[in-house]
Amino acid sequence: MKISNILILLFFTFFAGCASVKVIPEQVAAGVINLKDNSQTITRDNLVITVAVADTDMVNYNIEGMVASFNVEIQNNGDNEVTFDKDSFVLIDSNQRQYYPLTPEKVKEMLAKDTYYLLPYPYVGFYYLEDYERAQFNNSTSSNLPYYYELYPQDIYTKALPVDSIIPKARIKGLIYFHADIHSLNSFTVNLYKKGASKSAPPDFIFPYKVVK
Numbered sequence: 001m002k003i004s005n006i007l008i009l010l011f012f013t014f015f016a017g018c019a020s021v022k023v024i025p026e027q028v029a030a031g032v033i034n035l036k037d038n039s040q041t042i043t044r045d046n047l048v049i050t051v052a053v054a055d056t057d058m059v060n061y062n063i064e065g066m067v068a069s070f071n072v073e074i075q076n077n078g079d080n081e082v083t084f085d086k087d088s089f090v091l092i093d094s095n096q097r098q099y100y101p102l103t104p105e106k107v108k109e110m111l112a113k114d115t116y117y118l119l120p121y122p123y124v125g126f127y128y129l130e131d132y133e134r135a136q137f138n139n140s141t142s143s144n145l146p147y148y149y150e151l152y153p154q155d156i157y158t159k160a161l162p163v164d165s166i167i168p169k170a171r172i173k174g175l176i177y178f179h180a181d182i183h184s185l186n187s188f189t190v191n192l193y194k195k196g197a198s199k200s201a202p203p204d205f206i207f208p209y210k211v212v213k
Contacts, residue, residue, distance in 0.1 A: 047074065049192065051071070052070065071174075
């Protein structure tokens with residue numbers, strides 16, 4: 001079987017299995033759900049935070065499990081700067097397992113070096129098979145670098161949530177990544193803690209989700 005036929009088969013098999021699964025935000029007090037993008041916005045303590053599922057699966061056939069990503073936007077309406085870092089986010093699944101975010105570097109490290117994809121943007125991979133073939137040809141004729149370095153879209157880095165301090169009346173926006181297979185869960189929460197806050201205390205913000213199958 002040609003590689004194009006194999007890739008197309010993998011593509012349709014994956015999306016057929018995922019089409020019946022929906023990840024839906026659950027309403028919380030002071031939360032506002034936007035049904036257009038399935039996001040929820042919570043306003044508290046001069047902060048406006050919006051979280052939405054971006055890609056429930058960033059597919060890689062050589063990753064143990066899946067990498068799910070979330071769009072996060074944080075608006076600081078206060079008079080003092082506020083900071084959230086990578087460890088401010090914790091995903092708790094329906095089995096009480098906890099997951100801390102992956103850095104973009106870790107996502108890249110987890111990607112297989114010899115696996116190619118036929119998945120649409122923004123999933124990790126090529127737009128079309130022609131892109132893969134063209135890149136393979138260009139690399140073989142014009143570069144001495146290992147080919148797998150071209151497999152990683154810069155979006156993994158450029159779209160990641162910044163972890164800088166948020167000055168008054170400013171905002172940050174970007175993606176966070178978790179090594180979690182969301183489709184296998186019944187529910188989960190994305191918990192946010194301000195930088196330096198104890199994880200033994202209740203989260204500053206909780207975004208619950210249910211998985212409808």
